[in-house]
Amino acid sequence: MRKLRVAMVGGGRDAFIGAVHRHAMALDGRYELVAGALSSTPGKSLASGRDLGLAEDRIHADWPALLADELRRPAAERVDLVVIVTPNHLHFDVARAFVDAGFHVACDKPLVHGVAQAGELVSLVQARGTAFCVTYNYIGYPLVREARELVRGGAIGKVRKVVVEYHQGWLAGALESRSNKQSSWRTDPAQSGPGGALGDIGTHAENLLHTVTGLAIEELCAELASFGPGRRLDDDASILLRLSGGARGVLLVSQMAVGHENDLRLRVFGERGSLDWRQEEPNALIHAPLDAPPRRLTRGSAGLSESARRACRLPPGHPEGFIEAFANLYTELAADLHAGTRSGDYPRVADGARGVRFVERAVASQGLWVDMAAA
Amino acid sequence: MRKLRVAMVGGGRDAFIGAVHRHAMALDGRYELVAGALSSTPGKSLASGRDLGLAEDRIHADWPALLADELRRPAAERVDLVVIVTPNHLHFDVARAFVDAGFHVACDKPLVHGVAQAGELVSLVQARGTAFCVTYNYIGYPLVREARELVRGGAIGKVRKVVVEYHQGWLAGALESRSNKQSSWRTDPAQSGPGGALGDIGTHAENLLHTVTGLAIEELCAELASFGPGRRLDDDASILLRLSGGARGVLLVSQMAVGHENDLRLRVFGERGSLDWRQEEPNALIHAPLDAPPRRLTRGSAGLSESARRACRLPPGHPEGFIEAFANLYTELAADLHAGTRSGDYPRVADGARGVRFVERAVASQGLWVDMAAA
Amino acid sequence: MRKLRVAMVGGGRDAFIGAVHRHAMALDGRYELVAGALSSTPGKSLASGRDLGLAEDRIHADWPALLADELRRPAAERVDLVVIVTPNHLHFDVARAFVDAGFHVACDKPLVHGVAQAGELVSLVQARGTAFCVTYNYIGYPLVREARELVRGGAIGKVRKVVVEYHQGWLAGALESRSNKQSSWRTDPAQSGPGGALGDIGTHAENLLHTVTGLAIEELCAELASFGPGRRLDDDASILLRLSGGARGVLLVSQMAVGHENDLRLRVFGERGSLDWRQEEPNALIHAPLDAPPRRLTRGSAGLSESARRACRLPPGHPEGFIEAFANLYTELAADLHAGTRSGDYPRVADGARGVRFVERAVASQGLWVDMAAA
Amino acid sequence: MRKLRVAMVGGGRDAFIGAVHRHAMALDGRYELVAGALSSTPGKSLASGRDLGLAEDRIHADWPALLADELRRPAAERVDLVVIVTPNHLHFDVARAFVDAGFHVACDKPLVHGVAQAGELVSLVQARGTAFCVTYNYIGYPLVREARELVRGGAIGKVRKVVVEYHQGWLAGALESRSNKQSSWRTDPAQSGPGGALGDIGTHAENLLHTVTGLAIEELCAELASFGPGRRLDDDASILLRLSGGARGVLLVSQMAVGHENDLRLRVFGERGSLDWRQEEPNALIHAPLDAPPRRLTRGSAGLSESARRACRLPPGHPEGFIEAFANLYTELAADLHAGTRSGDYPRVADGARGVRFVERAVASQGLWVDMAAA
Structure with missing residues (x-):
């Protein structure tokens, strides 16, 4: 199976959870990070993208630029999944925009800032039919x-x-x-x-x-x-x-x-x-x-x-930990993305x-x- | 130091907590059980007293008989402490009667059935100046x-x-x-x-x-x-x-x-x-x-x-348990009873x-x- | 059941294991310490005996005096059991003498100083038919x-x-x-x-x-x-x-x-x-x-x-510890002593x-x- | 930093430790598996290579073919590291051949079958100056x-x-x-x-x-x-x-x-x-x-x-486990390979x-x- 192409919003240098998502996606070899708007500070975004080996033209100063760029690209280049790991207050705008544009999304928790935003996002995901994973990692x-x-x-x-x-x-x-x-x-x-x-x-x-x-x-x-x-x-x-x-x-x-x-x-x-x-x-x-x-x-x-x-x-007695549990969500999501199904064992927008x-x-x-x- | 003489109310055959009190009192050799009204069932009270090696004339059918008998005895025979281990609803009457008669008391918890009873008992203990230990054993x-x-x-x-x-x-x-x-x-x-x-x-x-x-x-x-x-x-x-x-x-x-x-x-x-x-x-x-x-x-x-x-x-690593903790209350109480003080480290009526x-x-x-x- | 009368050899002030034996014997109320040669230092032996409430005439300066005194007493006063808690090198002489005189013995471990002594003691116990408990307490x-x-x-x-x-x-x-x-x-x-x-x-x-x-x-x-x-x-x-x-x-x-x-x-x-x-x-x-x-x-x-x-x-969750386990040996021994049997669950001289x-x-x-x- | 190119010998379908090595290499994103002779059974080797997304021309029926192919390739394509995860008896021949050809090696334990083989390998590694990691993973x-x-x-x-x-x-x-x-x-x-x-x-x-x-x-x-x-x-x-x-x-x-x-x-x-x-x-x-x-x-x-x-x-309380420890060896090795040093914190051939x-x-x-x- 080919690796799924991923864009990340947030998760630049010094961020904690963004790195965890990258470890988790890497662990089982099913994902490849190819694009990002990794920080709200443009210089940091650039430096962070280079750290991660992204091509220069796929490192963006902000998420709207990332979105616009992705929409321009042919399907064979376009990312399969957008991972949102910004501070909480940014989740809503980013998630809404990418879902609305038809992208699959993995978003950290808490999802958004209020039930109104949450309701709108649930409806939108349903309408677009995209996959949406909320990374409540412990249930992995x-x-x-x-x-x-x-x-x-x-x-x-x-x-x-x-x-x-x-x-x-x-x-x-x-x-x-x-x-x-x-x-x-x-x-x-x-x-x-x-x-x-x-x-x-x-x-x-x-x-x-x-x-x-x-x-x-x-x-x-x-x-x-x-x-x-x-x-x-x-x-x-x-x-x-x-x-x-x-x-x-x-x-x-x-x-x-x-x-x-x-x-x-x-x-x-x-x-x-x-x-x-x-x-x-x-x-x-x-x-x-x-x-x-x-x-x-x-x-x-x-x-x-x-x-x-x-x-x-691993067999018993060989401890698996936080990253492995986190990776289990991504592995289930990968199966859905490859198969076009929505039956994976991971938390949803609801x-x-x-x-x-x-x-x-x-x-x-x-x-x-x-x-x-x-x- | 001479052993303190004890009467027990409740704690007959098959009772749980009465036996624990007896183990706890026995452990450090500071108490001797000499009298009792061990059950509300007279036959069981008698059999229980015999099990415990009490003299026949100090096994009583009910607590009023015990109280009356104790009051008749000379100081050298009279018990130093009354231990109350009946079901909860009987605590109040028994405790009140013995405190009122000037006996020191150890009573299991919960103390009594309501704040009115509790308040009366607190006042009475204060008035009589007797020692009163509530056996919240875990703090031992x-x-x-x-x-x-x-x-x-x-x-x-x-x-x-x-x-x-x-x-x-x-x-x-x-x-x-x-x-x-x-x-x-x-x-x-x-x-x-x-x-x-x-x-x-x-x-x-x-x-x-x-x-x-x-x-x-x-x-x-x-x-x-x-x-x-x-x-x-x-x-x-x-x-x-x-x-x-x-x-x-x-x-x-x-x-x-x-x-x-x-x-x-x-x-x-x-x-x-x-x-x-x-x-x-x-x-x-x-x-x-x-x-x-x-x-x-x-x-x-x-x-x-x-x-x-x-x-x-015992030194570290030699486990002490429930009975030892329980006994610590009794040991502190014994010191108070011997010295006539009220400064021991045990829970009070309050x-x-x-x-x-x-x-x-x-x-x-x-x-x-x-x-x-x-x- | 009447309490068994006990003499202790060793176990004076500041000794560790003697006090443990006393706690263990006291716990279930089956023994009463009545005599002792508690220290190799006569003054300490006396003071220790008084601490423990022994009658003056049953506190002895050394174990031969204890033995002689016990042999003089009528059966109704004589001890049922001799507990040996001296330093190890004294176990043999004391145990041999008391067993030879027909006393039941509880002796701390290690039993004696060599296989020759051990063999002699095993034979003697067998010959006299006395009960002999070695206090390997952990198996209690x-x-x-x-x-x-x-x-x-x-x-x-x-x-x-x-x-x-x-x-x-x-x-x-x-x-x-x-x-x-x-x-x-x-x-x-x-x-x-x-x-x-x-x-x-x-x-x-x-x-x-x-x-x-x-x-x-x-x-x-x-x-x-x-x-x-x-x-x-x-x-x-x-x-x-x-x-x-x-x-x-x-x-x-x-x-x-x-x-x-x-x-x-x-x-x-x-x-x-x-x-x-x-x-x-x-x-x-x-x-x-x-x-x-x-x-x-x-x-x-x-x-x-x-x-x-x-x-x-006690029920589950109410921890029992070292003393309780130790007491279990004594409880089994007590049953043997009362019944004249040798079937109790405690370690033997062998x-x-x-x-x-x-x-x-x-x-x-x-x-x-x-x-x-x-x- | 570019990802290091890796060839794996052994570790085909159903193998346990080969998969662990792949997870460990993937975790921190420093390695890319590009070639392999994954099984001693050619058909299984091929299927296993396809599972892992290797290019067809880099899946080999046996390790000599892999070695020959690597030596033919230009430096920019040639692997940086050969990972040996075969059953133990094959370690020696494979390790010797690749080290002799100048490749860096990570080899599972036990290293080889006897001190003679071990000594030869130690000398060879010293002579060639290659990096050689023995994956005693627990010290990671x-x-x-x-x-x-x-x-x-x-x-x-x-x-x-x-x-x-x-x-x-x-x-x-x-x-x-x-x-x-x-x-x-x-x-x-x-x-x-x-x-x-x-x-x-x-x-x-x-x-x-x-x-x-x-x-x-x-x-x-x-x-x-x-x-x-x-x-x-x-x-x-x-x-x-x-x-x-x-x-x-x-x-x-x-x-x-x-x-x-x-x-x-x-x-x-x-x-x-x-x-x-x-x-x-x-x-x-x-x-x-x-x-x-x-x-x-x-x-x-x-x-x-x-x-x-x-x-x-990860921060404290976020468990890391077996794979993470394993990955730590690979991360230290990667630093050595990138820098041309031999100072990383991983076990050596000695x-x-x-x-x-x-x-x-x-x-x-x-x-x-x-x-x-x-x-």
Whole structure:
């Protein structure tokens, strides 16, 4: 199979997530980065493109130039996929323009800044029929897929409660007052959107909960806080959830939780068993059946579901990590792009939209119960 | 030092917690059980007393008979301490009567059934000047004491957030419909009080939070649930907390959390570090300073505070457990009883009263914020 | 049942293991310490006896005085059991004298200083018919018992290999040059015997291996080392083993392994599964069946063998530790003493003798294979 | 920088390690696979080359054809690197031929079949001045590098003892009697060489020990065993080591250790501290200083050595795994190839040769001490 041609918007020198996307696309050899508008600073965009070995005529000063250039090129040169890894506030304009022009898109999360934008984008993707992947990378882990299959297959019975936590400590100090690129835009409402930790990592938690259990958040009661000195967005949130089917939930996120690095954990309690998975030890999943000893399921081992096995490159005991999980989304997307299908195992624009609504409703909650469906 | 003479109310054959109290009192050789009214069933009371080697004339059919007998005896025979380990609904009458008669008391938790009873008992203890220990045993662990000293000493800076969880799975099935003594009274409101999991283990969680951090719960928002079929009391609770000094908290308890056995965990996040302790691995405490690698502190090791060291019998690596922690309360109480002081490191009647209020307010919350101070 | 009367030899103020024996005997309320020769220093012996509340006339300056006094007393006063917790070099004389006089004995390990002494003691115990418990306390853990039952019951098939490690770090520095009572006698060949770490903890490792697997060490090849400056006995040993039935083994012990506290670990690999147990997390046992996920068995949980369940006081998740395991030996011994049987689940004089032979042969090995059966 | 052109020998369809090399080379975008002789079966070689998108004229039926073709091509087309991932017995002929022709080589381990071959290859590489990387991938982990820097920098003082274990369970059954490609050639002496588990994973363990500590094995005493029914090579080995500078060591490998997946663990004990690292949790390293609590060092965190930091792509808590570590060798090699230097941080032909000698001496030992330097 030929490699898919990719253009990247954002992700220039010093950006964090853009490099991750490139590693993830490279890992399985299915993609080739050929074009980009890699920074909002033209000089940096150019330098970044050269670093990555792009041809000079495919390095652009901004995304409209990239779009215009792509539209001029013959199909055999034109990119198959546009990857959007800018700060959050730019996602909407870029995504809308490329989708509207018929391009397939992979976009980082949170998708956009509000439910209105999200709704418009969902409709547009549907209208154009393009593929659209939101890179909620954690659900690319094989054992997250296994958890999903176990829950859906009834292994733990009806779900009663879900506890999902995402604890980080990197914003415990006043990092944004120093010159940390990540913390500076992520704590600026204009660039990051209405949610701080909520948007950055709460959306991952919400998506993980939804993906594994299939349950929807119907109501939530969110207590947000900003502990960092002078911080304008939440760096901590504790949220009670009422889920579809009568299940309950708790979603905790924090970026000032010293001692936690990137500690996303999901526990699902059902009538006949429970599941426990932690992102920092992603190669294992604990399945505790009612009235029997807990079993430690491992990536690559015999007996996993087909969908989990498909996401493994290596035998058990040979750890796969963050990049591998991220790559699994791209691998599924590649299959769709090659085949013209839309059946791959990756998050869609609707998942991204649900996350946007989650952030918006949580911010609106102010400690009271709010309905997720409400405007 | 002579052994302290003890009478026990409750704790007959098949009772769980009474036997634990006896192990705990026996461990350090400071107590001698000499009298009892061990069951509400006279025949069982007698048989239980004989099992324990009590003299026939000190085995009583009910607690009033025990009280009357004790009052008749000369001081040299009279018990030094009355231990109350009945089902919860009996705590109040028994405790009130013995305190009123001037006896020192150790009483299991939750203390009593409502803030009115609790208040009366607090006043009475104060008036009589007796010692009164509420056996919140988890704070007897050396590393819980170490956590308290670290927080109080400023090792992690101002506390921002506390997450305390207590997950058990033993009520995941409908245990009370079978003949399980423990589950049957613990799930009966008349015997157990207004809280189910909340009273049984939530009070431990509240007390742990308070003891370690010194912070008070000012407001709470509690979502209770009963998942067990036909269950009349909560078996799951998720509670948001607003703590004194602006800190936030989350308190989770569940008794239907399959895969968790007795999983009490406390995390305290401060401006300059965090602490993490789990009851199921009680011999270690993780202290993560801001900007430095986490340190694993262990029971018995050099460098612990005096109060933690005093609670250790064995060198590091020789695990001490539940009974040892429990015994530490009794050891501190013994010192008070011998010396006539009231300065020992054990929970008091006021701690028990605070727990009763916590349960009452959490039940009243019904998903809304309520003030802890309110009636 | 009446409490058994106990005399203790050794175990005075500042002794470590004597206090552990007392805690262990106290825990279940089956023993009462009534007499003692607690120290080789008469003044200390007296003070120690008073600390423990012994009657003045049952505190003795030395063990011959204790023995003489006991023999003078009527049966109703005479002790049921003599507990020997002196430094190792005194075990033989004391044990021989009391056994010869018909007393039941519990003796700490290593049993005596050489196979000749050990053989004599074994014969004497057999001749007198007394009960004799060697306090290899680690096999009192419920999950060690469970491991034994699983191996014996064929759960992991024929045993192929055993890896037993016992790592401590407390002698990494030159502790004996300071005034540490424990390290000073334990590193003195005259008091400790021919083995240092080998005798102190290697015997525990050997006994654990033997107890769980039932296999005998047929040949061994031992590399001993003394890393502590000026140390006269081994503080580290690495030993290859050839076991009965063709199995292989490795036994590692060290007391200079910084970072390990009391890290005894046993792994047994069989044709159809494996077991893994660590003393520092004694409430769990990992059972990995061939071709299925590992199962985590926990103390107190359903499905354990009768012999493991009998060793549990508390439900799962309520940690039991070192003292509880130690107490389990005493509880089994108590049953034998009450019933006049010799069927309890505790290590016998022959186990102690096997440990003595193990040390002697390992010291003799000097890096070459030696036969365990050889003189 | 332009991508380096690579030819691969071996690694066709169904091969395990060839695919890992391709993932590792792809990850950082520094290599491009352009040619290959991917299988000893011509049809499979062709199909495999097409799978990988190689041009038809660069897919060869065997490695001599590949070599001949490369030598015919102009420098601008010729490959920069030849990667050898055949079964072990073919390494020597292929490596010798390509090195002799002046090609840079990356070769899997164990290097060749005996010290004679190894010596010849070392000399040839020296004579030709080519780069030669032996893919001992585990030393590419950032925290292995950190361990090396800590030891070399004196953080744990003089090394006293090293315990390195490599336990796997995949050969616990008679896998080779079924149709498992991996197990069939790895258990065939003609293809695998004189060592079974010893060659396959023991060489990794030896290299890890040597790389981290800088110590040489001077003498060893090895007990090999074959537990798998009908197995002709060792599947288990227990080896005592005498290391340079008076340190001692133990090296354990097994492929019949049910319950272990790929459990390589290194513990280094020094006078002033210890280190503990496990491949299955590669993102953490435990450093226990003498007389202070153990510290958990994590990949990506502040305070790591420059050499460890250089090996990280992601922030702490974002797990990197096996492929990332593998890729780190290739990244260091790429820098050497671009710059014409030989200073990269990857294992050399001499490391491979040392491993071959280790296997040979261990096989020769037969339970007795042998000198590593001896013929």
